Amino acid sequence: MPRIPPPPARTVFSDPVHFLAFGFGSGLSPWAPGTAGTVAAIPLFLLLQPLPLWAYLLATLLVTLAGFWLCGQSARKLGVHDHPGIVWDEFAGFLVTMIAAPAGWVWILIGFALFRLFDIVKPWPARWFDRQMHTGAGIVMDDIVAGVYALIVLQLIAWWWGGN
Template identity: 75%
Template sequence: MSSHRPPPVPPRQVFTDPVHFLAFGFGSGLSPKAPGTAGTVAAIPLYLLLSGLPLWGYLLATLVVIVAGIWLCGESSRRLGVHDHPGIVWDEFAGFLVTMIAAPAGWIWVLVGFVLFRIFDVLKPWPIGWVDRRVGGGTGIVVDDLLAGVYALVVLQLLAWWWQVLMATA
């Protein structure tokens, strides 16, 4: 089994090209260790900015992030000549925003959403791993993270419901 990793992208290339800058999550994807985790951390301020919107506004903004991300991730990947370069983390932004749809307010829920999203994004349970291996281009880069976000969203909402029931009976 090969552990081939693509060469790192020079920071200058990321910070001088708007496509790479966004696809690399404002530079967070340059992290030498766990760029996907760094990208998800970088998505938290965007989530916090959007979390004050009404649900329809949050969903619309999330849709814009997803649609833009399909193009950004695909174009950045094409320019680098590497499908789904580890530094491309805009897909983590999209997946995390999906995770946090209608999340309860509070830092604990941001942390729970973060952990759940990272678990599903890393483990890639079916069909996430299947989609990741079979769908190409920007769509393939983003869709597996969207699915991880949906799994995390469901678990987060179940935990929030359980917590609410627990607090109501306490």
Template identity: 70%
Template sequence: MEKTLNRTVLTSPVHFLAFGFGSGLSPKAPGTMGTLAAIPLYLLLMNLPLTSYLLAVLLISVAGIWICGESSRRLGVHDHGGIVWDEFAGFLLTMTAAPQGWAWIVLGFALFRLFDIWKPWPVRVADRQLHGGLGIMLDDILAGIYAWLVLQAVAYVV
């Protein structure tokens, strides 16, 4: 079964994107691995002007609704644990207008993972009650907003 999934993910553009360029195939903590895989994308985008960065995050998020929903539909499993495109969008949202430097990337990573795993209200509601691509994406977008708020508060204080 695992070899079939690996082959499916690595040969299908939809699954390859949904599984975060293969990072979601990790047998342990695929969400964490997906968030780690989002860091190089962040490094490519971080020097864009804020409006361009926000446009990129918006495009990644909107495309993610279809990508995650279609991958889920093809696999016949709602929100397969390996679908991590939502982690890409949530992490990139967390890092919006973040100060530069590895300490901020690590803090953004930790905050996003914290809120994605903890799922405070309304993240938990979105995770449990919404289905399809929107449901897959929205809980991570909301977790990203929480993480962004805390990251910005820390940046303001420091």
């Protein structure tokens, strides 16, 4: 698949929809914008991490629902479904990965690596959402599925690590 160039930075920074969908500009990275977007999601996670679980889950749901609209609008404005620079979906997926994660940078790094792995591999049904749902929800849902897989593995690692 040919590389899709990012829109001009002025387009992203002058339009609030693009600015958010492009992860505050992180999606403009010429190399691995999804990885850059996930890195940009870490400060948001750190801001939300101290919240009670119910509030963290509510914030994650709001980020996800906002992503359905933001990603869809940005893709429509660009004329490219799931433009590689649209990384708000990485924010949502990473927040899912980190639900009830143990505190500490090692867990953030493990969650980051697991989420990126599952986001790249796109196990079922993530690949289905990616290929069949050509809406903002489809853009986000493959990352939510990747986040759920990463969440499960992260929790298993934490359980195993804590039990030994």
